[in-house]
Structures are given as C-alpha cells and as structure tokens.
Amino acid sequence: MKTIIVWFRNDLRIHDHPALAAACAEADHVVPVFILNDKLLRGDRSSANRNRFLLESLSDLKQSLIERGGNLVIRHGDPASELQTLVEETGATAVYYTADYTAYAVQRDKAVKVTLDIEFRGFPGRLAVSSLDKLATKTGKPHKVFTPFWKNWQQIQRRDIASLPREIKLPNKIPVGALPKLEALTASGELSPDALPGGETEARKRLKAWLDGGIHDYHQGNNDMAADATSRLSSYLHFGCLSPREIETMLPRGAGAEAWHRQLAWREFYHYIIYKFPDNTAQEFQERYRSLKWDNDPKLLRTWQDGQTGYPVVDAAMRQLKQEGWMHNRARLIVGSFLTKDLWLDWRLGERYFMQMLIDGDQANNNGNWQWIASVGVDPAPVFRRLYNPSSQQANYDPSGAYVRRYVPELKDVPDKYLAEPWKMPKDLQQEISCFIGKDYPAPIVDHAEARKAALEHYRSAA
Numbered sequence: 001m002k003t004i005i006v007w008f009r010n011d012l013r014i015h016d017h018p019a020l021a022a023a024c025a026e027a028d029h030v031v032p033v034f035i036l037n038d039k040l041l042r043g044d045r046s047s048a049n050r051n052r053f054l055l056e057s058l059s060d061l062k063q064s065l066i067e068r069g070g071n072l073v074i075r076h077g078d079p080a081s082e083l084q085t086l087v088e089e090t091g092a093t094a095v096y097y098t099a100d101y102t103a104y105a106v107q108r109d110k111a112v113k114v115t116l117d118i119e120f121r122g123f124p125g126r127l128a129v130s131s132l133d134k135l136a137t138k139t140g141k142p143h144k145v146f147t148p149f150w151k152n153w154q155q156i157q158r159r160d161i162a163s164l165p166r167e168i169k170l171p172n173k174i175p176v177g178a179l180p181k182l183e184a185l186t187a188s189g190e191l192s193p194d195a196l197p198g199g200e201t202e203a204r205k206r207l208k209a210w211l212d213g214g215i216h217d218y219h220q221g222n223n224d225m226a227a228d229a230t231s232r233l234s235s236y237l238h239f240g241c242l243s244p245r246e247i248e249t250m251l252p253r254g255a256g257a258e259a260w261h262r263q264l265a266w267r268e269f270y271h272y273i274i275y276k277f278p279d280n281t282a283q284e285f286q287e288r289y290r291s292l293k294w295d296n297d298p299k300l301l302r303t304w305q306d307g308q309t310g311y312p313v314v315d316a317a318m319r320q321l322k323q324e325g326w327m328h329n330r331a332r333l334i335v336g337s338f339l340t341k342d343l344w345l346d347w348r349l350g351e352r353y354f355m356q357m358l359i360d361g362d363q364a365n366n367n368g369n370w371q372w373i374a375s376v377g378v379d380p381a382p383v384f385r386r387l388y389n390p391s392s393q394q395a396n397y398d399p400s401g402a403y404v405r406r407y408v409p410e411l412k413d414v415p416d417k418y419l420a421e422p423w424k425m426p427k428d429l430q431q432e433i434s435c436f437i438g439k440d441y442p443a444p445i446v447d448h449a450e451a452r453k454a455a456l457e458h459y460r461s462a463a
Contacts, residue, residue: 003029003092003171007083008072009105011098011125011240012057013200014064014165018123019096021162029171031090032065033073034058035082041185045355045363048186049325053198053359057239058179060199070168074177079108080115087118090171094119098126098240101271102363103278127268128244130159132275142276144285146379149272150265161246192325195359196235203236211250219259223330225313226402230328231260234360237267244268270368273378281367284376292376292462294346301349303445304339307408310437310444312419313394314338316407323407325359330397336373337388341455342446347374375459383459389448391420410441 004027006020012034014020023030041051062072075082083095097109099122113120124130135152136142143149196202210231221229236242244264251257274280284290303309307318317331327335332354339350351370355361371377375386398404401419405412411422413433418425423437423444430436437443 001028003027003031003090005031005033005083005086005090005092005095007079007095007097008032008034008061009098009100009240010238012054012061013203013241013243014061014068015200015204016125016162016164016243016246017098018125018159018162019098019121020165022123023094023096024165024168025163027094029090029169030070031073031086031092031170031174032061032070032168033075033083033086034061035079036074036076036180036185037079038076045352045361047356047358047361048182048191049195049357049359050361051185052182052191053195053235053239053325055179055182055185056198057200057241060201060241062179064200065168068165068168070170071176073170073174074179076177076180080112083112084115087116090174092118094121096121096123098123100126101132101275103274103281104363106275106278124159125162125243125245126240127271128158128248128264129153129156129268132268132272135272143269143272144378146266146269149269150262153265153268158245158248161243161249190322190357192321192323192357192359194323195325196232198235198239198241198359200236200241203233203241206231206236207233207242207247207250211252215252215260216254216256218256220256222259222263223397225328225330225398226400226406228328232326234267234362234365235326235358238360238362238365267365270364273368274364280371280377281363284374285371285378286376286380288463289376289459292458295344297343297345300343300445301339301345301353303442304335304343304345305353308442309338309446310423310442311338311390311448312404312408312411312422313398314390316398316404319407321354321357325357327358328403330393331403332369333373333386334388334390334393336370337386338390340374341387342390342448342451344451344455344458347371347376383456387452387455389452391448394420408441410435 004023006023011017065072095116134156214229217229221227233242237244251261305318307315309315314335317327317335321327336350339345340347347370351366354366368377372379373386375383394404401416404419411419414422414435422441425437435441
C-alpha cells in the first residue's frame with residue numbers, strides 16, 4: 001500500500017492542484033497536511049488579518065477534503081521535524097508539495113529535503129507558468145524590465161489543468177489534529193472588521209462573478225477608486241485558493257480580460273525578481289539609490305498609518321486599509337509615493353506596515369510594488385514620473401469624491417471644488433458645513449510642492 005504526503009502551504013485548494021492530483025493518481029493513501037509554523041505566524045512580517053484569512057481557508061480546505069473521504073492533518077512546529085514524524089507515523093514513501101520561490105521558501109525546502117530520506121518532489125501550481133527558470137532575455141540573463149518579461153511570459157508553454165480528485169483515502173488511525181483558534185495564532189496586529197472571508201469556495205464564487213461581469217470593462221475602470229472595478233482576487237491568489245493557471249483557461253475574450261491578464265503577469269514578474277534576486281527583499285534593486293538617507297520620524301509614520309495627513313485621498317486609502325485589510329491598487333501607489341517622496345520615509349516602513357495589514361500581503365509583490373513607487377526597484381523610470389501630487393491623483397481617479405467621502409466622512413459636506421484641497425476652503429464655508437480644517441480634519445502635514453523639490457534633490461544627489 002503506497003502512501004504519499006501532500007504538504008499544503010500557500011496552495012489551499014483542491015482544484016488544479018498538481019501535487020494533490022499526482023498523489024491521488026499514484027498512491028493508495030494520501031495524507032494532506034498543513035504545518036503551522038511560528039516563524040510565519042508570529043514573525044516580524046506576520047499579520048492578524050492574514051492569520052484569520054488563513055484559518056478560514058484551511059477550514060474550507062478541510063471540508064473539501066472530508067467531502068472526498070479524506071481530511072486535513074494539522075501539525076504545529078518546525079516543518080522538517082513535523083514531516084519526518086508524519087513519515088514515520090504513516091510509512092509514506094514520498095512528500096509532494098507546490099514549489100514556491102521566496103528565499104525563505106527555497107531555504108526551508110532545502111532543509112526539509114536534507115532531513116527526509118524519501119522522495120521530496122515539488123510541483124508547479126503557484127504561478128501560471130510552470131518554471132521561472134525558462135524565462136530569460138535573449139542573452140540568457142534575468143529580466144529586469146516588465147515589458148520584455150511580459151512578451152516572453154506569454155509565449156512560455158503552459159501545463160494542462162490538473163484533475164480534480166474524486167476520492168482521497170487517508171490511512172487509518174492517523175491523528176488529524178485540530179485547527180487552532182485565531183487568538184492562539186495572533187500575537188499582535190489589528191483585525192480589519194470588513195476584510196474578505198478566506199477559502200476556495202468563496203474564491204471560486206468571486207471568480208465566477210468577476211469573469212461574468214466586471215472583467216469586461218476592467219481596461220476602462222480599473223483606476224476608478226470609487227467604482228472599485230477590480231477583481232479583489234489578490235488575497236485568494238496569495239493563499240492559493242485559486243490557481244492562476246486555471247484562471248487563464250477561463251478568461252473571456254476582450255480588452256478587459258487582456259488588461260487583467262497583464263496584471264496577473266505583473267504578479268509573476270515580482271515572484272520572478274524575488275527568485276532571481278533574493279537580496280531584493282532587504283535592499284534597493286537600483287544600486288545607485290542604496291545610499292539614500294531616509295528620514296526616521298515615528299510621529300509622521302503614525303500620522304500616515306492613521307490616515308491623518310490632511311490629504312484626503314491619502315487618508316481615505318489608509319483608512320480603507322484599516323477597515324478592510326485591503327486597498328485599491330491606485331490608492332497603494334498614491335500612499336506609497338506620499339510616504340517616500342512627500343514624507344521622505346523609508347519605503348521599507350511602508351512595506352512592513354502593508355505586510356502587517358493586508359490580507360493579500362505577499363512578500364514578492366509587496367516588495368516589488370514598494371520599490372517601484374519609491375523609484376528604487378526594477379522596471380525603472382525617471383523619478384518625477386512616479387512622484388504623485390495627491391490632489392491631482394484624487395481629481396483624476398476619484399473625480400466624484402465618492403471614495404474620499406466613503407472613508408473620510410468628516411469631509412462629506414465639503415463641496416467638490418475643495419474636496420481635494422480642503423485647506424483652501426474659506427473660513428465662512430468651513431463654519432457653514434461645520435468642518436474646520438485643523439480641528440475637524442487635519443491641515444496638511446507637509447507642503448507637496450516643497451516636498452517634491454526636496455525629494456528630487458535627494459534622488460539627484462544619490463545618482
């Protein structure tokens with residue numbers, strides 16, 4: 001009787017799961033396991049929001065496995081030790097898993113492989129492409145710019161969709177274990193009251209609704225912050241509740257789907273960068289900017305985190321993050337530019353806070369996006385192109401003011417004319433609508449025009 005362990009990590013689904021499908025096809029018994037690892041659950045990049053999403057996703061996965069005759073074994077501890085114990089308990093001859101690409105994941109898997117004296121086999125499934133090693137420039141070097149990566153990425157041959165297991169047989173008398181309560185996992189951090197629920201079941205419902213509706217106009221409305229014409233599937237992709245490869249096969253025709261597919265490629269581009277350049281997690285990709293001397297002002301950082309900067313679109317976005325554990329992508333760019341270029345605070349502070357709050361907090365994508373907006377990462381552009389005027393951004397991407405008014409209710413009665421720059425309201429108007437700048441809503445903590453000049457000089461001096 002052949003037994004194979006399937007080690008689940010950030011691949012919490014049963015649809016298009018190559019490792020699970022292979023194990024079910026090859027073995028008499030399959031042992032699905034998830035190992036709760038304190039390095040991830042309680043580390044400096046842990047998140048109460050993501051821990052909750054994780055538990056909801058694990059609960060959903062467990063139910064799906066039970067419906068097919070199996071179960072999800074829960075272990076808590078060092079992955080190598082826990083897997084070795086499970087091998088001894090089950091007599092398994094192999095451990096199958098979905099390959100991941102962060103430096104931590106690569107080192108962890110190497111340590112596990114050394115510990116286990118049985119087959120330890122990684123499968124594709126994390127990304128749409130099966131292997132990042134096949135992507136390179138014409139000279140054989142790693143891509144550093146998105147557009148040529150995007151062209152190459154589209155041409156890479158894709159694997160077939162893995163079959164959905166009909167039956168999963170767990171060995172008898174294996175201690176299954178139980179999922180912990182959230183409070184047992186969460187050491188610190190804030191829980192956002194309106195965060196999306198986790199799990200493959202919810203993910204597939206949202207995917208169907210997106211493909212049937214919003215995706216068709218995505219190319220026209222993806223930057224409209226008030227309409228929020230985005231898929232909101234990022235957290236489900238991060239936890240592997242959805243397969244990006246399967247999604248590719250479901251995309252309809254049209255400009256909207258093509259634009260969204262390009263965003264899926266951006267996700268894989270940043271995974272590619274973190275895999276090819278693991279040091280990118282801690283330092284600027286652009287060597288010339290590693291000498292930048294960022295300010296360190298905890299009060300300014302807290303003001304930004306709390307959405308009290310005096311710039312309505314920035315404050316709305318930061319409050320959305322606290323409320324939902326998520327933020328519109330255009331808003332992420334605006335607040336990132338503001339933190340790094342208006343406040344001149346280190347991009348790593350923003351990256352760390354986002355990882356604390358976001359349900360879709362992904363090391364590769366979060367790092368890539370923060371370096372992009374700070375003008376220190378891959379896919380470079382002149383600094384001034386990514387130095388955003390928050391008032392202009394609000395006028396362009398929240399022209400009705402609905403987004404700002406939704407998250408900054410103290411400005412709900414401010415006329416459109418002044419909503420992007422409420423500090424310019426006449427005193428008699430402030431009195432009329434009972435919204436006094438500096439009292440009911442903060443005055444700007446920095447002058448954007450002056451901050452812009454200072455930021456450009458910082459970059460100029462470093463270059």
